[in-house]
Amino acid sequence: MKPVRKSLVGLSLLAPAAVLAKDDKPNIVFFLVDDMGWVDSSVAYGEEVYPNNLRFHTPNMDRLAREGVILTSAYACPVSTPTRTSLLTGMNAAHTGITNWTSTMRDTPSDATGGAVAMETGQIEENTGDRLIRPEWNINGMSPAPGVAHTQYATPLPQLLKDAGYFTIHVGKAHWASAGTPGASPYNMGFVVNVSGNVAGMPRSYQSEENYGNTPEKWNMLAVQNMTEYYGTGVHLTEALTREALKTLEYPIRHGEPFFLYMAHYATHTPIQPDKRFIQKYLDAGMDKGQARYASMVEGVDKSLGDLLDYLKEMGVEKNTVVVFMTDNGGNSENKQKGGVLHTQNKPLREGKGSCYEGGVRVPLMFRWPGRVAPNTRVNTPVIVEDLFPTLLEVAGVRNPRVVQAVDGESLVKLVTKGSEIAAKAAARGEIASQAEANRLVIPAEVSGLDPERVLVLHYPHKWKPYDLADIDYLSAVRKGDWKLVYRMQTGELELYDLSTDLGEQRNLAAEHPEKVKELAAELGSRLRGWKAPMPTVRRTGKPVAMPDELTN
Amino acid sequence: MKPVRKSLVGLSLLAPAAVLAKDDKPNIVFFLVDDMGWVDSSVAYGEEVYPNNLRFHTPNMDRLAREGVILTSAYACPVSTPTRTSLLTGMNAAHTGITNWTSTMRDTPSDATGGAVAMETGQIEENTGDRLIRPEWNINGMSPAPGVAHTQYATPLPQLLKDAGYFTIHVGKAHWASAGTPGASPYNMGFVVNVSGNVAGMPRSYQSEENYGNTPEKWNMLAVQNMTEYYGTGVHLTEALTREALKTLEYPIRHGEPFFLYMAHYATHTPIQPDKRFIQKYLDAGMDKGQARYASMVEGVDKSLGDLLDYLKEMGVEKNTVVVFMTDNGGNSENKQKGGVLHTQNKPLREGKGSCYEGGVRVPLMFRWPGRVAPNTRVNTPVIVEDLFPTLLEVAGVRNPRVVQAVDGESLVKLVTKGSEIAAKAAARGEIASQAEANRLVIPAEVSGLDPERVLVLHYPHKWKPYDLADIDYLSAVRKGDWKLVYRMQTGELELYDLSTDLGEQRNLAAEHPEKVKELAAELGSRLRGWKAPMPTVRRTGKPVAMPDELTN
Secondary structure, eight states: OOHHHHHGGGGGGSOOHHHHOOTTSOEEEEEEESSOOTTSSSSOOSSSOOHHHHHOOOHHHHHHHHHSEEETTEEOOSSHHHHHHHHHHOOOHHHHTOOSOOOSSTTOOOSSSSSEEOTTTOOEEOOOOSSEEOOOOOTTBEESSSOOTTOEEOOOHHHHHHHTTOEEEEEEOOOSBOTTSGGGOGGGTTOSEEESOSSOSSOSOSOGGGGGGOSTTTOSTTSOOSOGGGTTTTOOHHHHHHHHHHHHHHHHHHTTOOEEEEEEOOTTSSSOOOOTTTHHHHHHTTOOHHHHHHHHHHHHHHHHHHHHHHHHHHTTOGGGEEEEEEESSOOOOSOGGGOSOTTOTTTTSOSOTTOSSHHHHEEOEEEEOTTTSOSSEEEOOOEEGGGHHHHHHHHTTOOSOOOSSOOOOOOOHHIIIIIHHHHHHHHHTTOOOSHHHHHHOOOOHHHHSSOTTOEEEEEEOSOOSSSOOTTTTTEEEEEETTEEEEEETTTTEEEEEETTTOTTOOSOOTTTOHHHHHHHHHHHHHHHHHTTOOOOEETTTOSBOOOGGGGOO | OOHHHHHGGGGGGSOOHHHHOOTTSOEEEEEEESSOOTTSSSSOOSSSOOHHHHHOOOHHHHHHHHHSEEETTEEOOSSHHHHHHHHHHOOOHHHHTOOSOOOSSTTOOOSSSSSEEOTTTOOEEOOOOSSEEOOOOOTTBEESSSOOTTOEEOOOHHHHHHHTTOEEEEEEOOOSBOTTSGGGOGGGTTOSEEESOSSOSSOSOSOGGGGGGOSTTTOSTTSOOSOGGGTTTTOOHHHHHHHHHHHHHHHHHHHTOOEEEEEEOOTTSSSOOOOTTTHHHHHHTTOOHHHHHHHHHHHHHHHHHHHHHHHHHHTTOGGGEEEEEEESSOOOOSOGGGOSOTTOTTTTSOSOTTOSSHHHHEEOEEEEOTTTSOSSEEEOOOEEGGGHHHHHHHHTTOOSOOOSSOOOOOOOHHIIIIIHHHHHHHHHTTOOOSHHHHHHOOOOHHHHSSOTTOEEEEEEOSOOSSSOOTTTTTEEEEEETTEEEEEETTTTEEEEEETTTOTTOOOOOTTTOHHHHHHHHHHHHHHHHHTTOOOOEETTTOSBOOOGGGGOO
16 A cells, blocks of 8 residues: 555645745655664764674665765754753753653653663652752753753754744654653644654664554553554564655645655664564674674664655655755664673774764765766764754745744754855865775865864763763863863763774873863863753752862863 | 644735635535434524524524524434545445444444454453344445455545645544545545544544643544644544534635534443533523533534634635535434433434434534525525535536546535525515424425435444443335335344424335335445445355335235
8 A cells, every 4th residue: 555656646736846946945845763872873974884884784875965065063962851951942951951761751861870760661760869969951862942841941853944934844753752741742832743752762662563562561651653654564663664755745736836755763772673675685694693683773873864755755845955965863782682791882983872982873864866966975064953943944935033042052954055065075185095084074164064072962961871981971072173172070080082083992091191172171061050051969969969070270 | 822823923914814815715514413413503404493492502503594594404424434525435335335333443343243344442342142133344444545455445425525625624534444545545636635533423522631632541443633732732533523624724715715524522432421612501501411511512613613614704714705505414323422312312303323223314404605596595405415525526516527426416506596595585575484384394305406305315224332222233124205104134124214394203104105115226236236235144045035025015
């Protein structure tokens, strides 16, 4: 059964979409993958090709890389909700106060000290033996309406796009807010259509045989909604969401209205369940069962991307559609279901999801924009998720949007257009002989509008799991140029890394460069103060932990 | 929190909707109430004002009656799904083969012999002592795609409206098909937006305190989806759905695109739970608790209607919007939760939901169409739910729609426009002195295009509950003019009633008018044969029950 194809019959009654489309408002597809690591695709984002780039099979991500620009130094937040709310608000997570994932239920902290709830089990975890106590943070997420307790009030990106005439579509995982608050519904965020998005941060099941969690045995608040047509049909959730997305695109394309598709897959978040269409090759290649399952989920997402790209082409809107591909945080390296050796799966990056080390925050990011972005290019200027907010508004031609929040991000439009042109020209002149050289090409600030030495802040003032994870819990970090400072709030340590020579953050240079430590600590401290960032409390004193710059005086 | 109001700010940027709207494609609001009886509002559809008309408080239904036309002899099917699928296909239920409600789970008959499943409990009910065995019928409902087992394949009404340029919106209860089939999703039926519609025929709970059924204690397949924002907020489901509907209207109104809003409330289906905003007055008036709860649900629906009418006015689209108000079957008279005396709550009509007697099938129906329908009028030409299919297509200016099914319904456009004009003129000339006279005014076929003697078929070849209900189970009926024939398939009896003098179907005139019995039995038999209608099997013989005209030879 292919209702999408069938319904195309009616198209002949109307003018071709390409004729109707408005060039000043390109369509936007924002394709967001969950928990997929930076090295877990055949696209090699790094300076070299890593083992996983050879093990994972993602032909459609490859296609996007060939047709667009890779941003090789792109950052998200360590966990899901902060990335999603930074995207929708343009604010750094330390500024929204949404520094951890939101629970499905309102007023329920998710972090693991002081009565937190575990996403998987829904049970309250108590842990009072820790040195630090979780901060006050916006545990209910973001809100498009003022006056909602424990939320960041903001004008959401899709609302601004809708106000600008866009047909805005949400498919998949929302996870910006908790139940019983306005932010729980994509319809309040400015989406015209919503399929499945709500308060869930993961699916109860990817399997149609389990009705995606909608059975008496499996049900909890994470059961996936809006998917009844696929129950028992053998369709993996990733495929089902893709089919839904294609359906929703029909109306705006037919009517020549610009659309914004926010395609946010639940995959590859836990539960790690096989996508049967793709798993065998990974088992055959000798991957362990967990890794093979995860790899099959990645390829399921890749197939979804390909189906979308094909559909855009088939419908004649490919040339007028900007496609952005991103993931919401680093690969999960603390998940036994996923196989491999814990805490190493994102190598060469250190650690994974939850951490402010590169493995937790460095993410794939690609832009395809026919005629504007030079294909098969790379730019390495560091960028961060809140930059997408002004970027997509600029893409949509929205100038001086009226927003209630103070936006931190900066537009990447010049970087991905003019910056990619510079990269393409350098390649054409034969000045780039290797992937490493491509990644090291500097795009001047005069071209991109972005200072390559711009300060980017990553902040996770939380304990992630009910047990200790020293390289994840209570970290804060700042990147400036090639330098990165990591602040370990539990111990008061400040670590300094030179990412140009030590991407894996293995050689702490703090003792050798005290002035650099002081400089970056000051940058981090001033931002955390200015944003009134959530900071954990020291149990013994009842006072917040020191700001990083208080440790360098 | 009022996100709808807030988001109206952006409207100032665009031209007023009224300017943009296309007069040849009026907007359509189809407002469908569940299980609300014909006498259960302050609108008096009958020839006189009945006690319930004075006990129920529905000021917005009154408003619609003042501003539009009442169709006093309107029929739906005895239960929910057949009405909904007849509406979407234009076919009589005996023709679709969808003569009973569809189970949430695929391939699971809902009727109460031969292994049926109870909607409330989800449990299989066995009953093999009956004389009749349930027929083969399309237990999976309707399908917009061919080749799906046990479904009627059809081109759905919203698909045709979408193809004609309408922005089609589904809010509330869908219930056209079972899980795991395409018909389960409004997105496959031609809806651009869907809020909450799926396979559920009733809500697990109307109460936000119970998350509309989304709790570990309450959950089953009937838990209402897409409502997380209201969990625990005190908002009754009817109100929540209304707010969602208003949100979804914003985009088409802003863009001047014609819209079709299918607003299908779960209320007033079981569970009968109070709408706290309205219950006290009914308790104060001395109603028993069950009746008061039900009345409060009716008034909740009335408030929803009022909010929608207000919104249309506020947005400047009132004059260009056709509003149709209808219910999906008769009031439930076999429901202890609802209070009152069982089997009498629809008096003067006989029986209620499930039955082919008037109490089960005669329903409220009103049209408001400014400038086209004469206000405060009544027409009594008998009409039936499948007529809405060609009617709404004609309203939308869709001529010669390409459909895969054979449509049985006839357009009511002339009846509600020219017919209501005739009624208004008669009233203006002082020719109508009473409600009874208004209801008896004949609209000639030359005006309405509808023969007042047209044959309407009602067919319920099922056992409804696991226990016997003689006035509900296995009935088939035909109305022609003032005459009605009821065929009791269990006993082979044919009953004849003159509705003009015996609306309550108390005086069986079959013995006095054998020729009329023969005539109507022939009409019914030929249609059931032609449509290959599902007929129960006689357990003893293994053969189908006799056709009604086989009993009159």
